[in-house]
Amino acid sequence: MGLDFTVLPAFFSLLLVGAGWTIAITVAAAILSFFGGIFLAVIALYGPAVLRYPFRLFAWLFMGTPLLLQLFLIYFGLIQIGIDLPAFVAGVIGLGLHFAVYNSDIIQAGILAVDRGQYEGARTLGLSRVQTIARIVVPQAVRSVIPPIGNNMIALLKDSALVSVIGVTELTLTAQLAISRTFRPFEFYLAAAACYYLINLVLEAGLRHIERRIQMAR
Template sequence: MEGLDFSVVPPYADLILTGALWTAVLTVAAAAVSFAGGIGFAVATMYAPWFIRLPVRGFAWLFMGTPLLLQLFLIYFGLVQIGIDVPALVAGIIGLGLHFAVYNADVIRAGITAVDPGQNEGARSLGLSRYQSFRHVIVPQAVRSVVPPIGNNLIALLKESALVSVIGVAELVHAAQLAISETFRPFEFYIVAAALYYVLNLMLEAGLRLIEKRVEATR
């Protein structure tokens, strides 16, 4: 039985590390989309007129009820058929971002409803408009309370980013597969990829803990 031989890995170190870098870039960009989209979806489902609220809820239901892999295929391969050619990296960011935006929206909506109504009444009594009260009083308090669950969603996003390898994004798993196709040593490269995902996850968790501490300090 042939044993492990990690001596095949160093010649492909640049390829693997570049893949890890693109995984980090993809995760950060998709996280930004998911957070901004989550706020937008939450606000729309709570305060927008019915003709906006209903389509947004339908969109959220669609993304919650279908697999992320299928959504990536629809964005990357499906949109081409109607004349919209989306680059693989952009498709990955959009797919991951929108997929997790609908989950973030549920978390943010719960955070908004948990804010004491008296906070809004107090802001209005000070002369703030409804929009100003929502933006400067309600949303900041809601965001503080939802940092931990949104952080969990970001960790899940990092792990799910591996799926974008199927549409050709040169992230970590895709890089490992390229190295495997030349060396025929899958176990070694998948172990290295797993170790790098673990390192990225530790870095993300450290960043989230720092954010949580700063948020707690502002209470």
């Protein structure tokens, strides 16, 4: 009985592999959620009705249901209609689409906050509607909403632990594998928590650097 942290070094390489997969799935899902959020925001504000209404249904489904259920549907459900996705891909898609919907709401607010004169000035210069949205409106909107999107990226990192339930060998699952061999849950869950915290510190530092660069560019 009692704590015994001497068991950790023997499983350090296993935890390191898990941390690597956690970073990989976080980065991939963050990229999908960022660009997916931009795409969904543009569709919601500027798309034709035939696209806007399906988007509203899509957003309702992803905002109104648990992320864990969405992961189960993507990984275990799609196989019934012939779509067999690897666990990593299913995890990236599930996390990415889930946070893309939330990023879309934030980006929509940023787009609506852009001065109408920017849009009119771009059209006066001869830019088309699509060029104005892509080159003038969206870049300004994205720059203004980097902080809340950054908060979503941090939440995504934490929620990446949920992909362990579909078999992705990320940090939480590797900790569980070590626990199954040593029966030392406290030590390994604490080690996993420390790893998540270190990754989160690096992510926060990166986001602060991006925010400073954007402020300097204004």
